[in-house]
Amino acid sequence: MFSLEGITNTVHEWLNNHFSPTLALLTEFVLVGVAAIALFALLGLGLVWMERKVAAVMQIRLGPNRVGPKGIFQTTADTLKLIMKEGLTPDGADKFLFNLAPYIVMIVAMLILAPIAFAKNFQIWDINIGVLYLSAVSSLSVIGVLMAGWASNNKYSLLGAMRSGAQIVSYELSAGLSVISIVVMTGSLSINDIILSQQNGWWIFKGHIPAFISFVIFIIAVTAETNRAPFDLAEAESELTAGFHTEYSGMKFALFFLAEYINIFIVCAIGATLFFGGWMPLHIGHWEGFNHVMDYIPSSIWFFGKTIGLIFLIMWFRWTFPRLRIDQLLNLEWKYLLPISMFNLILMTIVAIMGWHF
Amino acid sequence: MFIKDYIKDVYGAVKSLLTGMRMTGYYFTHHKEIITEQYPDNRATLHLAERFRGEVVMSHDENNEHACTGCSACEIACPNGTIKIINKFDITPEGKKKKAIDTFVYHLELCTMCNLCVQACPTDAIKMAQNFEHSVYDRSKLTKKLNKDGSKLREGIE
Amino acid sequence: MNASVIIFYIIAAFILGAGILAVTTRKIFRSAIWLLFSLIGIASLYFWMQVEFVAAVQIVVYVGGIVVLIIFSIFLTQKSGDEMPKPLKNRSIFSALAVLFGFAFTFNLIKQYGFKQIESTPFEVKVSDIGNQMLSTTEHGFVLPFEVVSILLLAAMIGCIVIAMKVKHNEQ
Missing domain, CATH: 1.20.5 (Single alpha-helices involved in coiled-coils or other helix-helix interfaces)
Known part of the structure; x- marks a missing residue:
């Protein structure tokens, strides 16, 4: 069966055999860029369709079902529509920043993609501080939102941007702490090491209750960080029309829309890597036979399966829970998630030191 | 604690x-x-909610008789002048004059389907039907006469 | 001149260009954004030097923390969207002179230092080493500065809470 394993090595060797190292490196950059953009486009189309279908079925509706079988080409049609639309820039806007903001958001999303392992030996950049890099770069995404909100010269946009800023800055803390609790277990920040440490079982099973608690906190915090319901105060349509992207139209709006889904994919990929072993197949301790059977499923399928499972979980949240008020949002973070995750980190450290995990 | x-x-x-x-x-x-109705596709098997209100109709039985006495309660109850009742006087076999309905005019284009006329009717002569495909090319077609030609009041209803 | 050197010059030009724009632009929010780009450029310079830890910390602290705070305070300022008046001529002349003098001073110092060309071995520091050094009590350990900074931050945090706290009035 097709798998992404080892493709990178083949390409790398072939390029280095045929061209000079500099040229080979440049070609690799271009290839990675094209691959990332293609992945983004596919993810955007696929996830928007998935979201609409999930939303529909959860609300006892049918969802898109006219364009193509089960409405699968609906998002393609929408994208075509968005491309044809006029990209309007308001008169009083700071035109340079207004036009720059959607690209910043997209570039940040692309940068976060770098250390994620999509399959065995299929990773753009195995950086030794992988997890720290992820949390550092993901803190940049707030800049694009703030920029868009300010440059629109619109009160709704500005309010949305400020809410989003406050939200991302505060929820980063508990997301970071829950990530750290896994780092405590593995003793390494590198994504590759974290995945390899789950060879005999995923952390969510190996780490007992603390790992589960930190997984729950992680999911809540990243839902807030990606500005999704029930934490979508930044674009609460009943209060702020569309929040920070009120003034955007056409392709620039599409970029914001795409970035939302890319970010969901990325945070779910991180969650899958940390708690569910990334591309690592389901292994249980020393059950050799069982582990061998599981190894027959390609690693890329494991990775994408887990990620899409987590994405489904986040969509499930969105179509179940009502939106929080801003004070409830901050209460949840500072009075509940943060103390619990700190306490949980201590528990995790005790488990790691005593070696109680499997 | x-x-x-x-x-x-x-x-x-x-x-x-x-x-x-x-x-x-x-x-x-x-x-x-899933409760979604894919309307134009499933016109034959369309399932409407029980209390859906499409238009006001007057029910006639097999003898072309209705229950409307022409009391005008519906006309009074209607908030936006949708109903206009024109009465006539029939001569009963005993030679007495008796009030009866001549034309029940119903302006569908004014109706908001509020159900007040149906509630006001003392003899349950009118009711709400579920037909909702009302579009026509000429507005005058929306002004309807609800009692059928030659219909008369059912026996025993005062 | 190989690709690495070219990349270095591109990054350096980006940092300097963004820095100059940050001080010359007359819109305060744009100024903050240029500062942000300049700081990101510095982080990318660290990445270029393959000291990823410092680069990531640069992004976390400066870009994700300080610039976001600056932007927030700009949002909360009145008339922050207006263009600022043109600086006085005297002032710009003096500031240009000061910049020139500072540049000459540092350039002189750097030139006199005479950097030694060392055989470049891969400069790799494990994060665990950094952590151990941070908490070690040996001669070159950083446990004292680390703890002092922690106390300072704790004091700042408590101060913030005290300022923000609602005082309950017990009337009667």
Whole structure:
């Protein structure tokens, strides 16, 4: 069966055999860029369709079902529509920043993609501080939102941007702490090491209750960080029309829309890597036979399966829970998630030191 | 005690969230619950809600008789002048004059389907029908006469 | 001149260009954004030097923390969207002179230092080493500065809470 394993090595060797190292490196950059953009486009189309279908079925509706079988080409049609639309820039806007903001958001999303392992030996950049890099770069995404909100010269946009800023800055803390609790277990920040440490079982099973608690906190915090319901105060349509992207139209709006889904994919990929072993197949301790059977499923399928499972979980949240008020949002973070995750980190450290995990 | 309340809070929150998720999860796995009608495709088998109100009709039985006495209660009840009742006087076999309905004029274009006329009717002569495909090319077609030609009041209704 | 050197010059030009724009632009929000780009450029310079830890910390602290705070305070300022008046001629002349003098001073110092060309071995520091050094009590350990900074931050945090706290009035 097709798998992404080892493709990178083949390409790398072939390029280095045929061209000079500099040229080979440049070609690799271009290839990675094209691959990332293609992945983004596919993810955007696929996830928007998935979201609409999930939303529909959860609300006892049918969802898109006219364009193509089960409405699968609906998002393609929408994208075509968005491309044809006029990209309007308001008169009083700071035109340079207004036009720059959607690209910043997209570039940040692309940068976060770098250390994620999509399959065995299929990773753009195995950086030794992988997890720290992820949390550092993901803190940049707030800049694009703030920029868009300010440059629109619109009160709704500005309010949305400020809410989003406050939200991302505060929820980063508990997301970071829950990530750290896994780092405590593995003793390494590198994504590759974290995945390899789950060879005999995923952390969510190996780490007992603390790992589960930190997984729950992680999911809540990243839902807030990606500005999704029930934490979508930044674009609460009943209060702020569309929040920070009120003034955007056409392709620039599409970029914001795409970035939302890319970010969901990325945070779910991180969650899958940390708690569910990334591309690592389901292994249980020393059950050799069982582990061998599981190894027959390609690693890329494991990775994408887990990620899409987590994405489904986040969509499930969105179509179940009502939106929080801003004070409830901050209460949840500072009075509940943060103390619990700190306490949980201590528990995790005790488990790691005593070696109680499997 | 503070810690006890805190834990109770967290427990209650998690429990209520899970209850909500169980509901949506149930709908997600049970596709039979879907209530969407794909209207132009399933015109033949369309299922409308029981209390859907499409237009006001007057029910006639097999003898072309209706129950409308021409009391004008519906006309008075109507908030926007949709109904206009024109009465005539029949001569009964005994030679007495008796008030009866000549034309029940119903302006569909003015009607908001508020159901007040049906509630006001003392003899249950009119009711709400479920037909909703009302579009026509000429506005005058929306002014309807509800009592059929040659129909008369059913016996025994005063 | 190989690709690495070219990349270095591109990054350096980006940092300097963004820095100059940050001080010359007359819109305060744009100024903050240029500062942000300049700081990101410095982080990318660290990445170029393959000291990823410092680069990531640069992004976390400066870009994700300080610039976001600056932007927030700009949002909360009145008339922050207006263009600022043109600086006085005297002032710009003096500031240009000061910049020139500072540049000459540092350039002189750097030139006199005479950097030694060392055989470049891969400069790799494990994060665990950094952590151990941070908490070690040996001669070159950083446990004292680390703890002092922690106390300072704790004091700042408590101060913030005290300022933000609602005082309950017990009337009667």
